[in-house]
Amino acid sequence: MDFGLVLQADPPASRVISLMKRAERNGFAYGWTFDSAVLWQEPFVIYSQILANTTTLKVGPMVTNPGTRTWEVTASTFATLNDMFGNRTVCGIGRGDSAMRVAGRKPNTLARISEAMKVIRDLGSGREADLGGGTVVRFPWIKPGAELPVWMAAYGPKALKMTGEEADGFILQLADLYLTEYMVKAVKDAAVAAGRDPAEVTVCVAAPAYVTEDDSPEALAHAREQCRWFGGMVGNHVADLVSKYGEHSAAVPEELTDYIKAREGYDYSHHGRAGNPDTQFVPDEIVDRFCLIGPVEKHIEKLEALRALGVDQFAVYDMHDAQEAVIEAYGSRVIPAVNG
Secondary structure: OEEEEEEOOOOOHHHHHHHHHHHHHOOOOEEEEOOOOOOOOOHHHHHHHHHHOOOOOEEEEOOEOOOOOOHHHHHHHHHHHHHHHOOOEOEEEOOOHHHHHHOOOOOOOHHHHHHHHHHHHHHHOOOOEEOOOOOEEOOOOOOOOOOOOEEEEOOOHHHHHHHHHHOOEEEEOOOOHHHHHHHHHHHHHHHHHOOOOHHHOEEEEEEEEEEOOOOOHHHHHHHHHHHHHHHHHHHHHHHHHHHHHOOOEOOEOHHHHHHHHHOOOOOHHHOOOOOOHHHOOOOHHHHHHHOEEEOHHHHHHHHHHHHHOOOOEEEEEOOOOOHHHHHHHHHHHHHHHHOO
């Protein structure tokens, strides 16, 4: 199993770069950041520095979207980084929850994501692409061997189906075992139905991880409070699904939708941050199911269960008060145990 580190691009950028260097030293293979132009600094500028200060770490957004940048600009940015540092980027893409809403726009449609994925992947891999209206372009400066995988974030049935049909990878932002099994199966089944080898779709589960010294009530309570924000972030996407499919729908598991009944609103100024006041509705049970908290042994146990469900990468959301400690604990004890 590969491991990734997910950070917000908060200033100073030097700290983001430092944490990514620490992650690589501890056996992490991927470095991800949020991508929301109003809330955080520009990630692609920071990627250049991360890549220059690491050797093998692959970087990318979790996730960008097709609405805040034109597609040829997105593709050119990835392709430039790959030309400079050697195919070490991944384009994670989704609807654009915070990036679009904070700018006063609606998240992108699946049809738009589908079109964007094709253009970004083709241009970033040195092939020509139609930008619309018959305008076909190709980057003349790309060298042979360039490649740009595109991984799609998804929760709902139509998005899961499209991921299996079109994406190189699937990003699932929760670590609940039941829902992971349900959604990975939906993606893999869609790949098979589309005539693809399901093994070609990389599965990345991303969730907060908080390592405690023991499983005392006090230690677990603190860990839950540091990670409760995640249930609120996921709840934004779940609320969209409930709005589209209804509160009780065979299209969306109730195990996913039940917990947002007490959700009253969401202020993106606290997005993805410990102590988010808009996430008090998230119950402890959801924190435990969606995240990895507790002593090292509990992390290893859950990671092995996720791997058995077909998960290829676990990406650690590291937004809490123990960033360095979690990276070190994973590097010294968790990753070696999981990967033998």
